[in-house]
Amino acid sequence: MIPQERPAAPTLTALLATLATLAFAGPAQAHVKWFAPYIVDAPPREIGATLGNVWFWAGIALVVAFFLAARLVERAAVGETVLSAMDRASDPLHRRLDDFVRVCIGAFFVAVFAVGGVYLTPDLQTPNEWVSWTQLAIAACVFSRKTMPIAAVGILALWIVALTDYAFFHLLDYLALGLGVAGYLVLASSSNESLRERRFETLRWAVAIALMWSSLEKFAYPDWFYPLVEERPYLTFGLPRDVFIPMAGVAEFTLGFGLIWTPLVRRLSALALLVIFTAAVYPFGRIDLVGHALIMAVLVAIAADRERHPHFLPALKRRLAGVPTGLAAALVVMIGGYWGTHFAIYGEDYRAAAGPASAERMTHAPNAEHPHGAVAPLEPQPLDADATGSIAPGVDPASALFAEANRRMHEAMTIDPSGDIAVDFVRGMIPHHVGAVAMAEIALAHGEDPEILALAREIVAHQEEEIRLMRDWLERRGVEAAAMPGEPGHDGHAQEGHLREGDARGGHAHE
Incomplete structure (x- = not known):
């Protein structure tokens, strides 16, 4: 679907957040399905195997501690100072944030046009030449407010057409981000200011859901990752394979969750994810860079966004107890959705x-x-x-x-x-x-x-x-x-x- 620059956080808190993240995540965050064989209809590992894994809970504990620390800073008087410093550092970008996002969307579709033979990412190949020309037309349409809705329709149309070549469950990896980018283009072109102000929030939710969903592969199909980490053992930072994979999954899921939380948490989560995805470019090359370009661009936008007031469940997000409560709810919803959708489509004994x-x-x-x-x-x-x-x-x-x-x-x-x-x-x-x-x-x-x-x-x-x-x-x-x-x-x-x-x-x- 859609995985980066190494912007340094302007505060000690941001630096500590990045270091804490890298302690249990790394370049292997790259979408494994781009680089290893996998079987879409294979039954996922029982969720009990993950819930009984001590390293899964160790990763959860580390991230909850990080989020709680960020919330304590945010609630204190220094919190606004930290956010204001981040505002000043990102001010040149913030003043042209819509231009930045639209240029990145256009550049992404030009890049996949140049790659050729793919739908929305290098992961989704197609022999249809017209698809590449459609991508170039989408890129051209993002630069005018009058044609941005046409670009949005084009993105959704490509996803729908991809259903003729790919199983629905497989394409769910790409649905959230596609909807989010299309939603941004529609909202950004709207003359209704109350709608326009939700455009970046739409992108945040899209990337958050995309990351949380794709991270579940590390719990459902950890063996997909075995050849990757065995061939490139440096990706695990010396951790045993069966320790690194679940903790990397936790990092990807929880940082995705952080993108929809309070201002400091989401901005630090975005910076940490940018470091991770940027680091993935070196071992995995241009395919990783092209494939994750949209996510990387949105993460930059999230880090630069000055929105201070959460719109969804603001009372819960303001409480410290809201962190573990919200994370637990996200895990239940996403895990239930992933395993439940797979079962609904394939059934427990589908392959047999x-x-x-x-x-x-x-x-x-x-x-x-x-x-x-x-x-x-x-x-x-x-x-x-x-x-x-x-x-x-x-x-x-x-x-x-x-x-x-x-x-x-x-x-x-x-x-x-x-x-x-x-x-x-x-x-x-x-x-x-x-x-x-x-x-x-x-x-x-x-x-x-x-x-x-x-x-x-x-x-x-x-x-x-x-x-x-x-x-x-x-x-x-x-x-x-x-x-x-x-x-x-x-x-x-x-x-x-x-x-x-x-x-x-x-x-x-x-x-």
């Missing part, structure tokens, strides 16, 4: 009941710019009619599919020697890896053992990257790779676990 035809759509094909990037997914086709012919009676269909994938792998590995051992090695290893990925995806579609499911996801991530590297190596030497049935450009049937270009993104036919 759906069978191979559905399961083959669910594994994500990662972005090739990142080390987890993949070779193009294979086109799904039905298995041969005799695919299970050699399987003994009583053997379950998943085993039959696994055996057929194994047979095809070994068949494709049979190559004519070229006399160059390096070339022969690479030509043979490509179908070996493709077969391994196919078997891993069958295990993901039909297996239940959590340890094996995590291992299978790692196999998909690493071996697809190696496939891409080997194909690039052969291409540079003008050598044709050994063909696996069903690969792009080849005739034949694909193995059951492989994916359509669009189906890789959540049941449609994302990254």
